[in-house]
Amino acid sequence: MITAVIDDKVYMAARNNAQWCDAMCRAHGLPGSFGARVWTNGRRTPPLYPDAVTLTGDATADDILGTVDTAGPGCSVKDSFVSLDLAAAGFEVLFEAQWLHRPGDLPAPVPPPGREWERVRSPAELAAWAAAWDGDEGLAGLFRPELLTDPATTFLAAREAPGKDRIVAGAVVSLGAGAAGISNLFAVDDDLDAAWAGALAAVARRWPGTPVVGYEQGDDLTAAVGQGCAPVGPLRVWLVSAQAADEE
Template structure:
């Protein structure tokens, strides 16, 4: 059961990475055991997402070796979705380890408990700019590094969520539906208990995409907050970088 969920979580994440890249005009490609992008990805997004566990490791390493041998001036990153690869011999180093997290079905009391936050959806370019500034922090840095586009806002399988405060978004995150699950990513919160945000976002996902489990991955304090809010740890992953 958990293996099946991890396979879905990895594919969902690859679908989201591909959507972000396609919106930037640099689409990736799907193979049997991994997704890859040959052209360079936006900040924080990997060039490779593995889609199969250890039995596919040899094939995956060979594909990654061929990819990094191609001419390109920027660095490379790999999302080792099952933490089963050794990429040291290819010149990679570990950026960080993380855990897949799962909010299983049913999203308990999704429709019964009174929500503490009022969630809205970014539906325009202006909404997206406000959302992006809140997520990225400093407004100047946000505009300089902005890579979410209006094309993503318009997709029916994607929701840029935020709970507004007087001065703008207080907290938020992104939902993307695909591979039989809902991916939750880019969670942010300012001046509010993070456990509240991590508890309410999967319930909001249940309202918008009913009948699907919610998955994501986190590390450090965010992982701790998610687990305290009710998420389950579903398995390890690792991010590798080169150059």
Template sequence: MLADGLWSALSTPPPLHSDAVVVEPAVTADQVLARLDGRDRGGVKDSFATMDLSGAGMELLFAAAWIHREPEQDRRRPEAPTSWVAVTSVGELAEWTSRHDTRDVLLPPLLRRAHFRILARYAGDRIVAGAVARLGSGAVDVSNVYAVPGHRVDWAELADAVGAFFPGRPLVGYERGEALEAALDGGFAPVGDLRVWVR
């Protein structure tokens, strides 16, 4: 349900998803807590990092930065790096999610959605990194970016891979820690803060 600048799930959300998401900066902590009333457990994504929910029995799970990358200036479709490919089979998806602990989140029907790409980076015949790209209203959300131990994600290369599927679109997402540093090195810029709270 989306009302008054606040989205909330009508029932228990899927794993790794928030019960409520603040989508307008004027939303208050009281509004969020009223929407969560009656739920013993839950998570809140404060998209603007404007509220402190610690006094309401919630703990800060993490803080992160929103990131943004402009599309290539000439708007041509970039050539996808050969090491990044779209996941197309159920078996390949199972391997991808086993490396990222998203088996119950990224389900096979997503492979048939035109606005959604699950990308895998291969070293030989083994998946060593992955990302999800989802076309929204004008921008492409890049999320679930990971690399297995001993490998790293080149975010400039990843941006080219995403751009091959969704050319001429800005890329957005959020990251923290070393992943944020890698994204900034790859041409992304920080554009704001967010926090995720849980109880």
């Protein structure tokens, strides 16, 4: 049997992402557990966050299914190495994306002028950040103030100009596995190129020499690649199918 060679950067990105997922769950009082091959959470995780993230390419369905709650809708698994087949367990593919890596020694992008990227520090600022990220989708409550006390988590917000309050772009930066993970990047004007440039420049200022990881798809992927992030491997997210949930 020929075994696919997995880029080490994928392991870095997957573990960094699992650590961010765990931080989000801990903020909601739902800490997960790290095993040798997978991070799992036995209780239903917050919306948009998986119940499991594989950490190695040899993780199996058995590593996951006995430790997560597959009863009812909402259970999801981040298959970091596209190495699982969970269809027989009642899952279906929700989406696929690409892990990203940007070397720490790559020159930082030069963002467009007129936007100041700053760290979010107070619960009030976080609420404003979350409202801008959410766009009236009803999920702003995901980002709880407890995250502001996590030393590995930083919220970055871009404002139109110095002294202005309106947040026009932002991102979460999660430190771990030797990298800075960028997630939840947004731009209220949909200028994703400017948002990626600004976020990456802010990371380079605060954590010089630190590689950046994350994952994206579609237009977000195109914008990230345009600012020097390289796709290093695919990932797949599985979700318990509606039919399987109905049968429980």
